[in-house]
Amino acid sequence: MEPSRILLAVGGGIAAYKVPELVRALIAQGHSVRCVLTEAAAQFVSPLVLQALTGEAVRRALLDVSEEGEIDHIRLADQSDLVLVAPATADLMARMAHGLANDLVSAVLLATQAPVLVAPAMNVNMWNHPATQLNLELLRERGVLRVGPDAGELACGWEGLGRMAEPAAIVAAANRALSSGSMSDQRVLVTAGGTTEPIDTVRGITNRSSGKMGFAVAAEAARRGAEVVLIAGATSLPTPEAVRRIDVGTALEMRAAVLEELECASVVVKAAAVADFRPREAADRKIKKESLESDAISLELVRNPDILQEVCQRKGTRIVVGFAAESHDVIEAARRKIRRKGCDLLVANDVSRADSGFSADSNAVLLITPDGAVEDVSLRHKTEVASHILDRVEKIRGERNA
Numbered sequence: 228m229e230p231s232r233i234l235l236a237v238g239g240g241i242a243a244y245k246v247p248e249l250v251r252a253l254i255a256q257g258h259s260v261r262c263v264l265t266e267a268a269a270q271f272v273s274p275l276v277l278q279a280l281t282g283e284a285v286r287r288a289l290l291d292v293s294e295e296g297e298i299d300h301i302r303l304a305d306q307s308d309l310v311l312v313a314p315a316t317a318d319l320m321a322r323m324a325h326g327l328a329n330d331l332v333s334a335v336l337l338a339t340q341a342p343v344l345v346a347p348a349m350n351v352n353m354w355n356h357p358a359t360q361l362n363l364e365l366l367r368e369r370g371v372l373r374v375g376p377d378a379g380e381l382a383c384g385w386e387g388l389g390r391m392a393e394p395a396a397i398v399a400a401a402n403r404a405l406s407s408g409s410m411s412d413q414r415v416l417v418t419a420g421g422t423t424e425p426i427d428t429v430r431g432i433t434n435r436s437s438g439k440m441g442f443a444v445a446a447e448a449a450r451r452g453a454e455v456v457l458i459a460g461a462t463s464l465p466t467p468e469a470v471r472r473i474d475v476g477t478a479l480e481m482r483a484a485v486l487e488e489l490e491c492a493s494v495v496v497k498a499a500a501v502a503d504f505r506p507r508e509a510a511d512r513k514i515k516k517e518s519l520e521s522d523a524i525s526l527e528l529v530r531n532p533d534i535l536q537e538v539c540q541r542k543g544t545r546i547v548v549g550f551a552a553e554s555h556d557v558i559e560a561a562r563r564k565i566r567r568k569g570c571d572l573l574v575a576n577d578v579s580r581a582d583s584g585f586s587a588d589s590n591a592v593l594l595i596t597p598d599g600a601v602e603d604v605s606l607r608h609k610t611e612v613a614s615h616i617l618d619r620v621e622k623i624r625g626e627r628n629a
């Protein structure tokens with residue numbers, strides 16, 4: 228990891244007491260750190276401590292002749308490889324989302340062209356408030372990266388989501404944000420969403436997959452510089468930036484598209500929920516209920532091809548990541564699946580949980596490797612899960628190339 232210039236924007240939340248530890252951890256990685264504080268932040272952490280730790284003047288006022296004369300806010304914005312906002316308060320994220328520039332930190336955040344990473348921290352009810360969630364969505368759409376918050380006991384006495392991520396997790400996220408070209412030599416093929424198997428011209432059998440997990444993987448791979456092809460089943464999600472998308476309907480169409488694109492891919496991530504069965508025959512017009520002789524109708528289902536298995540059989544030097552949606556006995560079922568299929572990493576979802584899996588924005592997964600080892604990735608936004616999966620893919624690639 229190349230040393231970088233990090234501008235650390237500190238918001239006025241109780242978690243600011245962890246900022247000196249965060250500064251030390253960033254400096255230990257070789258990064259140079261300069262701090263800018265909101266007026267509120269200076270009530271929670273001493274500017275003098277941050278100045279002593281970073282060896283750089285700490286700025287907090289926008290309309291101050293002496294501070295602005297030393298290094299103006301536009302230079303602060305321009306001279307950074309990453310702007311890290313920690314803790315990101317509800318108020319500061321609202322200012323960011325709506326383009327306010329009425330204090331030094333928000334002005335710098337509006338002016339910078341560097342990637343921005345926020346580490347939110349607040350009371351659980353502030354976090355869950357629709358205003359905060361809408362602001363987060365706006366920021367996410369604009370490419371602002373996020374780490375945390377974690378769930379747990381909060382300083383205010385409440386329990387739930389709202390704790391700032393630990394300094395080590397923030398440093399790891401900052402390093403990821405700074406290594407945006409780390410997959411520029413990779414061609415990543417991602418499948419996402421559910422297939423629809425027609426019964427007649429208007430009806431079909433499908434499943435509850437939203438496609439969000441696969442789309443998050445495609446977006447993250449593109450952000451890391453990979454050339455990305457996304458083969459999408461039924462979903463209304465917009466195409467992530469810099470991703471080539473192929474829409475398909477049935478499992479057979481998905482298989483054909485995957486096999487066609489496979490040749491050029493160095494990484495395959497199969498997040499789609501492909502139907503295991505399809506009706507043997509689909510009527511070529513809408514089946515009229517008046518035309519049925521009884522109240523019951525029988526559909527004969529036949530097995531669809533196993534695309535993941537076929538991809539694994541032609542794997543070569545590719546890294547193949549499979550997904551497993553399990554509702555019980557998750558670890559054992561996933562271990563059996565990775566052995567049977569022969570992929571390099573299996574992402575197991577417990578789809579019986581309401582807060583993760585199919586349509587949710589968040590996911591808690593287990594990452595299983597061929598030797599049966601399990602990594603527990605606790606509940607977090609699907610963009611963060613995607614990032615975690617691609618970190619593992621990059622690690623496997625690194626080990627193979629070593």
Ligand SMILES: Cc1cc2nc3c(=O)[nH]c(=O)nc-3n(C[C@H](O)[C@H](O)[C@H](O)COP(=O)(O)O)c2cc1C
Pocket residue numbers: 237238239240241242265266267268315316317318319320348349350353
């Ligand atoms: C003791 C105390 C703790 C606070 N902790 C938080 C917090 O953790 N997160 C948050 O969003 N706001 C918190 N606030 C409210 C912010 O300080 C307030 O919204 C402030 O305007 C934020 O300013 P800034 O966004 O410019 O830093 C706290 C306020 C007090 C008095």
